[in-house]
Amino acid sequence: MMDDPFQALRKMFERYAPIPDAEWELFRPALRPEKIEKGKVWIEIGQDGDAIAFLLKGLMRNYYVMADGNEYTRAFRAAGQFVASYSSALSGEVSQCAVEAVEDCEVLTFSYREFKRGFARHACWERIARVIGEEMYIEYQKREYELLCMDALTRYEAFQSRYSSLHDRLSQSLIASYLGITPVSLSRLRGKRARKDF
Amino acid sequence: MMDDPFQALRKMFERYAPIPDAEWELFRPALRPEKIEKGKVWIEIGQDGDAIAFLLKGLMRNYYVMADGNEYTRAFRAAGQFVASYSSALSGEVSQCAVEAVEDCEVLTFSYREFKRGFARHACWERIARVIGEEMYIEYQKREYELLCMDALTRYEAFQSRYSSLHDRLSQSLIASYLGITPVSLSRLRGKRARKDF
DNA sequence: ATCATTTCTTATCCTAGGTTAACGAACTTT
C-alpha cells in the first residue's frame, strides 16, 4: 500500500497539514491517473493552465518558447513533485509556459479550481496551498538569484548540485536551455572546466 | 480616517479576506510605526529576516551584495506595498538579501512569526498569507522570465512599463542593478535607443 | 559664485557567450 499512488499524494499533502478522512474522500474523485509519454506537451502555451500533476514516475519540465523557436527551461520535476503552470493555475490566465514530459511519465492530475473548493470546507486545504506556494516561492527566489547574480559557469555548477541526480537523465541541450545558454556554449564551458580541473 | 495608517493596512489585507473586528484588535498591537531614513539598511544580509513592513510613504528596495561589492536589486517597493526578505520570513533562515530605504520612508512593521499565530485562530489570516504569497510568486515568475529570456534592452523596456511611475525616482545605477547590468552599460543602451527613436 | 561630490555619458579595449558550420561518436533503421 506504500506505493498506492493516491496514498503517496496524500502523504505529500500531509507533510503540510493532516487531512481528515472525510475530506480526503471528498477530494479523491477529483484525481485522475494519467500516463504521459516522452516528448508529449502536456500544457501548451496560450491554453488553460488549471491542471496540476503529481509526478509518480518520470521526468517533466516547464519551459518557455521564444518567437524564434528557442526554448528556455524554467524547471525540471521528478517523481514525488508537483508539475503545473503554477502562475496560470493561480491567476486563471492562460499559460505563458509549456509543460512537457522529458521521459515517459505517470501522474495523478487534478484541477486547481477543484482543489480550491476545499478552502471553504476545511482549513487543511488552505494550509496545504499556502505552504506549497511558499516553497515554490523560495525555490524561484533561488533561481532568480542565480539568473541575476551568477555567470553561466557558476549557474552550471549550481545546477549540478541542485539537480545532481538528474544530470545524467538530461541531454545537454536541455541543461543549456535551463541555464539560459546555447548547447554549444555549454559544451565549451564543460571543456574549459575539464581542462582547469587538472 | 482614510489616511489612518492602520486602516490602510487593514484595507490592504481585506482585499484578500475580511477580518473580523475582534481579530483585528488582536493583531493591531503587533504593529509598530517606524520611520526609516534614506540610505538606511533596514534588513542586513545574514541577519534575521522575520520583519515585514507595510510601506506608507517612500521607496525601498531588496538587493543582493556580491563578494566584490557589486549589488543586484531584486525589486523596488513603493507606498501601499509590503517590504520584506520574504523567503527569510517564510523559512526562518537568515536573510540572503538586504533591504534598504531608497527614499525617506514611513512604515508599519510586524513580525511574520507573530502574524502566523493568527493561522490557528481564524481562517482569514491564512487566506491572506496564501493570496499574498501567490501574488509574490506570480510577480517573481515574471521576473524570472525576463532574466531568463530577455536581453538587457528588452528588460529595460519591461522595467519601464512595470515601474513607469518609479523611473524618475531612481538613479541610473539603481536601475542598472535591477537589470543586472552596469550603469555604464545602461547609459549605452539609452543612447542607442535614443538614436533609434531619433 | 566657487569648489567639491556625485552621477551620467562616451570612448577604448576586452571577455563571455551567440552563430554557424564542420566533424566525430553514439544511436537507429534497414
Added chain:
DNA sequence: AAAGTTCGTTAACCTAGGATAAGAAATGAT
C-alpha cells in the same frame, strides 16, 4: 554492415555587455 539520425565537440567569427578611464552635467556645500 551501411546509411541515416541525433548529439556533443571544436573552431572561426561576431555581438552584447563588462572594465577602466576621462569628460560633462548636475547637485551640494561653503
